[in-house]
Amino acid sequence: MPVDRPPLHRDVPAVAPEQRAAQHLAFIRETMAQSATFTAVPGWGVVAMGVIGLLGMGYDLTTPHFSTLAWLLTAVTAASVGGVALYRKAMQLGVPLASGAGRKYVLGLLPALLAGACLTWAVGRLPEPAYATATVNLLPGLWLLLYGVAMVTAGMFSVPVIPAVGTGFMALAVVAFLVPPFGQVLLLGVGFGGLHLFLGFYIVRRYGG
Amino acid sequence: MADKPRIQRTQTPRKAVSAFPVALDKLIHERVRLGIVSALAATDALAFNDLKALLSLTDGNLSVHARKLEDAGYVACHKSFDGRTPKTEYSLTEAGRAALETYLGQMEQIIGLARGHE
Numbered sequence A: 001m002p003v004d005r006p007p008l009h010r011d012v013p014a015v016a017p018e019q020r021a022a023q024h025l026a027f028i029r030e031t032m033a034q035s036a037t038f039t040a041v042p043g044w045g046v047v048a049m050g051v052i053g054l055l056g057m058g059y060d061l062t063t064p065h066f067s068t069l070a071w072l073l074t075a076v077t078a079a080s081v082g083g084v085a086l087y088r089k090a091m092q093l094g095v096p097l098a099s100g101a102g103r104k105y106v107l108g109l110l111p112a113l114l115a116g117a118c119l120t121w122a123v124g125r126l127p128e129p130a131y132a133t134a135t136v137n138l139l140p141g142l143w144l145l146l147y148g149v150a151m152v153t154a155g156m157f158s159v160p161v162i163p164a165v166g167t168g169f170m171a172l173a174v175v176a177f178l179v180p181p182f183g184q185v186l187l188l189g190v191g192f193g194g195l196h197l198f199l200g201f202y203i204v205r206r207y208g209g
Numbered sequence B: 001m002a003d004k005p006r007i008q009r010t011q012t013p014r015k016a017v018s019a020f021p022v023a024l025d026k027l028i029h030e031r032v033r034l035g036i037v038s039a040l041a042a043t044d045a046l047a048f049n050d051l052k053a054l055l056s057l058t059d060g061n062l063s064v065h066a067r068k069l070e071d072a073g074y075v076a077c078h079k080s081f082d083g084r085t086p087k088t089e090y091s092l093t094e095a096g097r098a099a100l101e102t103y104l105g106q107m108e109q110i111i112g113l114a115r116g117h118e
Helices: A017-035 A043-058 A064-093 A100-124 A130-137 A139-155 A159-178 A179-205 B030-043 B048-055 B059-071 B094-117
Strands: B075-082 B085-092
Touching: A017 A130, A017 B030, A017 B048, A043 A064, A043 A159, A043 A179, A064 A100, A064 A139, A064 B085, A100 A130, A100 A139, A130 A139, A130 A179, A139 A159, A139 A179, A159 A179, B030 B048, B030 B059, B030 B075, B030 B094, B048 B059, B048 B085, B059 B075, B059 B085
Parallel strands: none
Antiparallel strands: B075 B085
């Protein structure tokens, strides 16, 4: 006699509706977290970072000690402004930074930025004249490259313009490795100033400040 | 026929645990469609291939379920060309978002009811 229905498993305990409801809610939460893009990138915060980046163009790289410290100060100031703006926008939108797409975005940024900090520290430990040579010939391109990598990586979890701008930073880095020191300072300004301003205004217009 | 003794079935009480105590929207209660609606609720739009990868579905399976949601007005389908490659994107409509919110409310209500009985 053909079996036309699945066997009954009476020994399997039925799942209570509240348990099933909790499973459904967990499934919805997980699916939303997986598909979400991080949209709390602060437009005006990025504009402010761009303005700070443009101010950094005033530093003269022919005096390596001064200019490296000045650019590091610029980077710390811009990162602080950007970090506070990011936190505030995320809070406004109710987007958690410690979970889901926000966490992925932040974790995507960190490795390349930490690599940049480590390499800058390593260059800073070089003896003269290697230090001066590396500072004026290597650091600008390195910063542009690793910042671009950070944006491309983090941008995978955010709006498409972020990895696109990150690619722009990486392209500027390649050019920076090929031009003399003065040109590298200009490219730092074009990247950390110009590209940030473009990105910031684009986000303000497209996604809100 | 009438004098045939009736079979005495022992009435095992159907447990309420097998069904939800509130009337659910069957269209999004189904797991694949719930996945589609949930995924779209967290983003502006998703491409067909992204949605397929996210939910680990086959082309046919996603098409069938997305069509049902589209017919119900829960999901909007946008077809375009990226160069010569056809591109299909889905987004959640207001009706779809409202249906998901109602569904979420019902799930929380079920959990709340159970806690009330404890």
